[in-house]
Amino acid sequence: MKLYGYWRSSAAYRVRIALNLKQLSAEHISVHLVNNGGEQNSPSFHQLNPQHLVPAFVDSGEQGELTLSQSLAIIEYLEEKYPQSSLLPSHIEDRAIVRSMAQAIACEIHPLDNLRVLQYLVKEMGVSEADKMRWYHHWIHVGFSALEVQLSQYSGRFCFGDTPSLADICLIPQVYNAKRFNLDLDAYPNIVRIWHECQQLAAFANAAPEQQHDAS
Amino acid sequence: MKLYGYWRSSAAYRVRIALNLKQLSAEHISVHLVNNGGEQNSPSFHQLNPQHLVPAFVDSGEQGELTLSQSLAIIEYLEEKYPQSSLLPSHIEDRAIVRSMAQAIACEIHPLDNLRVLQYLVKEMGVSEADKMRWYHHWIHVGFSALEVQLSQYSGRFCFGDTPSLADICLIPQVYNAKRFNLDLDAYPNIVRIWHECQQLAAFANAAPEQQHDAS
Numbered sequence: 001m002k003l004y005g006y007w008r009s010s011a012a013y014r015v016r017i018a019l020n021l022k023q024l025s026a027e028h029i030s031v032h033l034v035n036n037g038g039e040q041n042s043p044s045f046h047q048l049n050p051q052h053l054v055p056a057f058v059d060s061g062e063q064g065e066l067t068l069s070q071s072l073a074i075i076e077y078l079e080e081k082y083p084q085s086s087l088l089p090s091h092i093e094d095r096a097i098v099r100s101m102a103q104a105i106a107c108e109i110h111p112l113d114n115l116r117v118l119q120y121l122v123k124e125m126g127v128s129e130a131d132k133m134r135w136y137h138h139w140i141h142v143g144f145s146a147l148e149v150q151l152s153q154y155s156g157r158f159c160f161g162d163t164p165s166l167a168d169i170c171l172i173p174q175v176y177n178a179k180r181f182n183l184d185l186d187a188y189p190n191i192v193r194i195w196h197e198c199q200q201l202a203a204f205a206n207a208a209p210e211q212q213h214d215a216s
Numbered sequence: 217m218k219l220y221g222y223w224r225s226s227a228a229y230r231v232r233i234a235l236n237l238k239q240l241s242a243e244h245i246s247v248h249l250v251n252n253g254g255e256q257n258s259p260s261f262h263q264l265n266p267q268h269l270v271p272a273f274v275d276s277g278e279q280g281e282l283t284l285s286q287s288l289a290i291i292e293y294l295e296e297k298y299p300q301s302s303l304l305p306s307h308i309e310d311r312a313i314v315r316s317m318a319q320a321i322a323c324e325i326h327p328l329d330n331l332r333v334l335q336y337l338v339k340e341m342g343v344s345e346a347d348k349m350r351w352y353h354h355w356i357h358v359g360f361s362a363l364e365v366q367l368s369q370y371s372g373r374f375c376f377g378d379t380p381s382l383a384d385i386c387l388i389p390q391v392y393n394a395k396r397f398n399l400d401l402d403a404y405p406n407i408v409r410i411w412h413e414c415q416q417l418a419a420f421a422n423a424a425p426e427q428q429h430d431a432s
Contacts, residue, residue: 049362050361050362050365050366051320051324051359051362052362053324061309062307062309063309066309066312068312068313068316069316069320070315070316070319070320070323072315072319072323073312073315073316073318073319074312074316076311076312076315077308077309077311077312077315080308080311080312081308091278092293092296092297093277093278093279093282093293095292095293095296096282096284096289096290096292096293096296097284097289099286099288099289099292099293100284100285100286100289100290102289103286103288103289104267104285104286106323107286107288107322107323107326107327108267108269108327110323111323111324111327111328112327112328112333117328120351120354121341124347124350124351124354125337125341125343125347125351126343126347127341127342127343131340131341131342134340135336135340135341138336138340143267145266146265146266146267146268149266150266
């Protein structure tokens with residue numbers, strides 16, 4: 001398996017955690033999102049992912065080489081192909097709750113604070129750097145406020161009960177981003193508590209951006 | 217089952233198509249996204265979904281009443297609970313491709329063009345109405361250009377082969393939005409072709425915004 005990612009990419013960080021939780025190894029190939037106008041925009045990367053986003057994931061499948069984009073699709077693939085250390089609960093209703101929490105981050109927070117979106121805000125919409133940061137913080141606050149309500153109902157040690165799941169896989173990279181940009185997390189006690197719990201696990205700690213070979 | 221939605225909400229539209237494809241009926245409850253400052257922001261709706269977004273979905277589960285948010289989580293729940301007329305292929309690799317296409321829309325296009333985001337752009341970022349439309353079109357173009365490449369590889373009558381799937385469920389509401397805002401679709405022949413195919417199916421046609429009881 002090959003994972004094309006970048007140390008600071010939240011979506012690649014999610015896949016790294018999933019691989020670690022399942023004790024799967026992959027070759028990690030760095031795609032620098034800033035240098036040379038962003039290596040994700042190169043013609044060679046276009047062949048891997050016409051969306052020009054990391055992560056891209058390659059596995060040798062039954063029908064030849066399988067190339068996948070979209071972190072949650074990659075993680076659901078890993079979950080189905082390698083069911084050990086499941087990332088979703090076994091009960092249908094519980095699985096739905098976990099997916100709902102994961103998507104509350106992956107569909108409502110992260111897409112708005114993605115690098116290319118921030119770049120477009122400044123370069124094309126004429127938004128100032130200060131307003132860009134206000135935008136960035138705003139969508140995390142909106143998303144975390146709602147997630148905190150769900151966590152008060154469903155969390156145990158982790159987002160859903162006492163087992164790390166797809167929800168934690170999405171949450172931890174988002175908290176990393178929030179911390180990186182000095183967002184005050186005091187209003188989110190469950191999120192902060194779960195962040196600390198996850199840091200205790202090697203699967204999460206070893207997936208952290210600063211632990212990657214391309215960190216700078 | 218109850219579906220809290222709004223006729224023009226793309227995410228509710230997705231769930232309507234999924235219910236129709238599976239021949240499931242639900243009570244449709246309208247949450248007006250514009251009137252009264254947006255009914256999704258009311259305290260009573262907060263109880264259903266603290267994210268203040270439609271759709272919200274309620275089913276009587278084994279552990280009492282189950283309330284779900286996030287359209288893709290709702291649809292995966294329907295898929296697992298009511299496997300008839302499957303919305304995902306049976307092979308693991310094929311499922312991954314379908315989810316990847318669905319998320320290319322649900323995680324990369326729609327979140328950026330959502331109502332609350334457009335409102336925030338104008339009211340808080342000071343973006344003009346003209347630039348707001350440029351933003352809106354831009355993210356659809358970026359997303360559709362990449363999707364068109366995937367479709368040229370995987371599509372048959374529908375996004376993946378000859379059976380409608382989760383990918384079509386996400387695509388058709390996004391095309392509806394593009395058409396509503398006069399986006400030129402000439403560069404996307406596969407998308408336009410699949411749009412026409414889907415309109416032939418009652419499950420899609422009956423889920424269209426104009427067919428809903430709250431359309432105005």
